[in-house]
Amino acid sequence: MFIKNLILKNYRNYEYQEFNFCNGVNILTGDNAQGKTNCAEAIFYLCTGYSPRATRDKQVIKYGQDSAKIIGTATSSYGNVEVELSFYNNANKGIKINGVPIKKIGELMGNINSVFFNPGELKLIQESPEDRRRFMDISLSQMSKRYFYALQKYRKVLEQRNDLLKSNDKQTIYDTLSFWDEQLAVYAETIIKERLLFIEKLVPLAKKAHSYITGNSEEISISLEAQYLDEEDEFLQSPTSHLEKDVKKCLLLALTKRIEKDIALGYTSVGPHRDDIKIKINNEDVRLYGSQGQQRTSALSLKLAELEVFKNRFNEYPVLILDDAFSELDKSRRSRLLSYVDGVQTIITCTDVTEDMLTSSNIKVFNIKNGKIEE
Ligand SMILES: Nc1ncnc2c1ncn2[C@@H]1O[C@H](COP(=O)(O)OP(=O)(O)O)[C@@H](O)[C@H]1O
Numbered sequence: 581m582f583i584k585n586l587i588l589k590n591y592r593n594y595e596y597q598e599f600n601f602c603n604g605v606n607i608l609t610g611d612n613a614q615g616k617t618n619c620a621e622a623i624f625y626l627c628t629g630y631s632p633r634a635t636r637d638k639q640v641i642k643y644g645q646d647s648a649k650i651i652g653t654a655t656s657s658y659g660n661v662e663v664e665l666s667f668y669n670n671a672n673k674g675i676k677i678n679g680v681p682i683k684k685i686g687e688l689m690g691n692i693n694s695v696f697f698n699p700g701e702l703k704l705i706q707e708s709p710e711d712r713r714r715f716m717d718i719s720l721s722q723m724s725k726r727y728f729y730a731l732q733k734y735r736k737v738l739e740q741r742n743d744l745l746k747s748n749d750k751q752t753i754y755d756t757l758s759f760w761d762e763q764l765a766v767y768a769e770t771i772i773k774e775r776l777l778f779i780e781k782l783v784p785l786a787k788k789a790h791s792y793i794t795g796n797s798e799e800i801s802i803s804l805e806a807q808y809l810d811e812e813d814e815f816l817q818s819p820t821s822h823l824e825k826d827v828k829k830c831l832l833l834a835l836t837k838r839i840e841k842d843i844a845l846g847y848t849s850v851g852p853h854r855d856d857i858k859i860k861i862n863n864e865d866v867r868l869y870g871s872q873g874q875q876r877t878s879a880l881s882l883k884l885a886e887l888e889v890f891k892n893r894f895n896e897y898p899v900l901i902l903d904d905a906f907s908e909l910d911k912s913r914r915s916r917l918l919s920y921v922d923g924v925q926t927i928i929t930c931t932d933v934t935e936d937m938l939t940s941s942n943i944k945v946f947n948i949k950n951g952k953i954e955e
């Protein structure tokens with residue numbers, strides 16, 4: 581899959597610009613604050629309906645304007661697709677696919693797929709479990725509408741369950757909690773199973789990518805942390821792998837065990853909204869013991885593995901966006917990364933283009949200055 585054409589209208593610092601990308605490596609280069617990341621952001625927006633910068637929709641409208649547009653045309657084995665996002669100062673954003681307006685973001689997901697990486701993704705390693713769940717959620721939502729809708733519904737039910745837990749009427753809590761638990765567990769089951777499968781597929785691919793990028797010097801391991809899946813172990817002869825478990829039953833058991841605690845806390849203390857991913861390098865928790873460089877490479881390996889999961893699922897690669905990823909890598913990791921992504925449409929932003937980046941024959945360089953491509 582690759583994006584052929586992108587048009588930005590009053591988007592961030594772009595007034596009007598069209599990009600004709602090649603299906604290989606596309607380098608957006610230029611000084612700081614010229615619009616390189618803005619363009620990378622727009623591509624991810626087209627794919628997911630969200631900004632990787634986690635800003636509010638309206639913030640992308642060029643200062644002083646009242647609307648903005650991103651229009652992109654992509655080609656995949658299914659043919660061409662045109663996606664159009666419109667942002668308004670005084671209304672919600674509009675989405676069109678092949679000219680037809682859609683109402684739900686879920687219908688946008690999966691039309692154009694992408695994997696986004698920038699130095700901010702270090703938070704994937706360093707920061708809270710929320711960032712690692714976000715990684716799974718964004719990736720899985722692009723791959724599976726079922727996951728995306730289950731996640732939306734899970735969040736709604738969770739909110740209602742939490743509201744109930746905060747109520748002062750204990751009798752009502754005891755009378756109605758099991759109703760919410762049952763619903764919660766239904767959506768949770770979809771989420772947890774998909775996450776387990778995702779991690780299972782991700783592990784060998786991340787190992788491969790990581791040892792490739794590090795020249796075989798490091799080994800990465802990854803697992804999903806969801807303690808409630810071990811709840812029923814005490815009833816089992818020999819504990820089974822998470823994927824073989826009755827996930828729904830495990831969660832219901834865990835919820836029941838924690839009723840008193842959850843009432844005291846006023847929120848639900850167990851479930852997929854608390855899951856985490858544990859990442860180790862050479863058997864040490866990379867979050868606690870990894871160097872900055874190891875953490876950076878781990879985050880990159882996760883993203884490269886994600887790329888392969890997409891490839892295995894859809895039989896074609898998504899678009900890879902590497903925002904400012906090159907400045908942070910040494911020369912040998914850089915060239916290994918470039919040869920790794922051979923055959924994948926890649927959008928690279930960087931301030932300096934060095935010789936070693938220009939080895940591919942399928943390459944296009946865009947000089948970006950003040951929201952324009954400079955000829
Ligand atoms: N809504 C907006 N309207 C106009 N300019 C914006 C808007 N949002 C961001 N910018 C400008 O975009 C520039 C940053 O662009 P960015 O793509 O992040 O730079 P870089 O080329 O370093 O990646 C800044 O100068 C910022 O002021």
Ligand SMILES: [Mg+2]
Pocket residue numbers: 616617618904929
């Ligand atoms: Mg930038």
